[in-house]
Amino acid sequence: MAGSSFQAERPMSIREITAKAQDFEFSESIPPKYWLRTGETLLREAQIYEREQNDQQAYMLLMRYTNLIAEKLPTHSTYKQPENRAGVKAAVKTLREVMTTMEVLKPQIDARYNAYMEKNQHSSIAVDNDGSRASTWANFAASDPAVAGNTTTLDAEENSQLAVKIAHKEIRRRDAARRAVRQAGVSEREERQRRTAGLWDHWDSGLSRDGASASRDDDEMRRNMEASRRRMDGSHDIVPDAVRRTQVNPRPAPERNGTSDYRYPSITRSQPVRYEDDFESRSRSISPPRPLPPKPPKERFGEVYQPEPPPRPHPNERFGEVYEPEPPPLPGKDSLHPIEHPIEASMSDPKATFTFRPSAYLENGNPLRTIFLPPTLRTEFLRYAESNTRRNLETCGMLCGTVISNAIFIQQVVIPEQENTSDTCEMINESAFFDYVDSQENAMVLGWIHTHPTQTCFMSSRDLHTHCAYQIMIPESIAIVCAPSKNPSWGVFRLTDPPGMQCVRACTKPGIFHPHEESNIYTDALRPGHVFEAEGLEFTIVDLRPDS
Structure with missing residues (x-):
């Protein structure tokens, strides 16, 4: 399928991803409640990309969320108004967990980037198959954390039916995981609280605090935001001191294929689809080599070898022609067992992952x-x-x-x-x-x-x-x-x-x-x-x- 897969080969560095995350326009004309809802959307997307082990995009979304909550939102003229206070407090509370997750993702991103740079430190400018400079799309892809460095990306237009199958399979998997959570005794409300880190809970109750409690909350919010600012301005190597001091039980780094507290099983990265090997193995199984004809029996001493009489002619055999029975039809378009596209065939592999490139x-x-x-x-x-x-x-x-x-x-x-x-x-x-x-x-x-x-x-x-x-x-x-x-x-x-x-x-x-x-x-x-x-x-x- 021409153009169905493409590799944006070079992964991105932490510095490049951070620059991409901070490249968005913040406007005071948008009320804080919409920016807070935007923040929740960023967290939901990041969770999905992290589960799919797209570390670059997950890191970018989490960094953008941190920048929005800790840097941009406090500059809004209505930031401290009572109707926004509880929502802001709930969002700031998530910063420690978000930054801890980023610290888990960072070594994996660094390792992949450093391995690529070490391997390709003497390589020349990327070229297309015809030897020209990389295409405009490739240049765009190289700056997109969602696809840069991914093994194989798919074209949406050419793989729409494959996309539907992938979606249905993943939705069924999520439904099964959700049912398992219910059977484990976790309520829908508790699940939502854990999944969104309490971002939208207890808005009303947050408005009825006494003065001392409000002062303590203000101090905590200030410490978290200052820590986040230092985190974004620094070298991205460690969790800020202010955040580390407030972490009583920091989350351990999750095993990539294991399970941690309320995390769905992750899927290992797929290997490149090798069309040649796949089709060669199929051709071997479809058309095995014909065995050599058996040798005639050896002539015994004193006996005259008499070959077996030729077989009776087939009714459809023409005079002077040797009848060759028709081989069984090869699997294909008109067969009951059509040849499956290699990418679609790999869907049965539980370790296979797919990434659709921007259209x-x-x-x-x-x-x-x-x-x-x-x-x-x-x-x-x-x-x-x-x-x-x-x-x-x-x-x-x-x-x-x-x-x-x-x-x-x-x-x-x-x-x-x-x-x-x-x-x-x-x-x-x-x-x-x-x-x-x-x-x-x-x-x-x-x-x-x-x-x-x-x-x-x-x-x-x-x-x-x-x-x-x-x-x-x-x-x-x-x-x-x-x-x-x-x-x-x-x-x-x-x-x-x-x-x-x-x-x-x-x-x-x-x-x-x-x-x-x-x-x-x-x-x-x-x-x-x-x-x-x-x-x-x-x-x-x-x-x-x-x-x-």
Whole structure:
């Protein structure tokens, strides 16, 4: 399969990953509660990449989280307001655990980078097969921690069906692990607390502390943030002294293939797929060499050797021709046992891992992971929206899913409680929606879908401002617009970056429909963008509306 695999050979150094982690734009126009939700998303993604043993990407996400909570967020003008205090405190409490995890990942990243540099210290500039300089994609890949140095990366477009199989297999594995946790007596609430390190727990109770308790909390928060700042400014070699002093029982370094406290089993890195060896072994098993004909028996002394008479001719044998029976058909396209693609065949190996490379890039050059979208998702969602559509009311749903092998799979549409008009759709009772999302293992909000009952398929000013919050949390986030009475009847969009994200964040104009100065403010995300429809991808729709 041409182009199905590619190796971005050189791994990244800690210094390069750290620079990548700190390269994001922090804006005061975004309220702290959205930045805290972004932080939780970073932790969830990091947990997935760590479990898949993608150490570089896990380290980058954890470093970005540390930078956000310890460096950026305290500069926000509303950082110390009472409604933000409990959320900030809960986030700061996670810094010690986050940095301990980074210290576990760092030696593995250093070892891989140093081994590569020692092996290739005399190598020349990377070249393509034709001898030219490395391609633009390869240059981008070399600066993407999710793919740089990985053994084999896959192209999403050419391997969409393989992606579906990988997703279903991994989702089943996670479900089995979750059932095992339940059987061990761990409640759903306790699981959520352990998984998210308590980031969103006890917000209300945190607001009712007495003065002395608040002062102690402030001191602890200050020490943790100062330690984090020194950690990021230093050489990344040790846990900061302020953090070490507060660690009563620091977490031991987990064994990569073992189990530690509430960690799912990890999977060993795969070896490069060797097409030649695989096909040679298959050809040997399919077409074994023909045995030599037996030698005629030796002539006994005094006897005349009489050869056996030739076999009777086969009914289909033509005169003068030697009949050769047809060999059994080789496994292939028209066989009951088709030849399996080597990459797909390796899925049966429990140690095999896969990494999908980015399928598109933002306007600023940052990679966009592939989003796999079920093709029937929008038509199923329109069935739930039908009653509103008949009354000329918009309906919205949230797109939820997870990261698997550096690709994003949309698994669910969650329809929250909402207030609807002909031009707007506003989610109400946000806490119920986020409680549901938090109860789903590794689930993330990946965008939204909404209807335009009588309008065309486009992004209104209100839509753009709504979507900006999603795209800040996850750059790949998408907005699906369904206009069932128009042509085109649907579209998948994202804000450009730049100039769309910057324009919307800076916009303070009121009203549902208002103009923006930039014309290139949003763009299509469906192919040739980063969104691919994947036949057979399973999904569900969950309706949280009380009257549903």
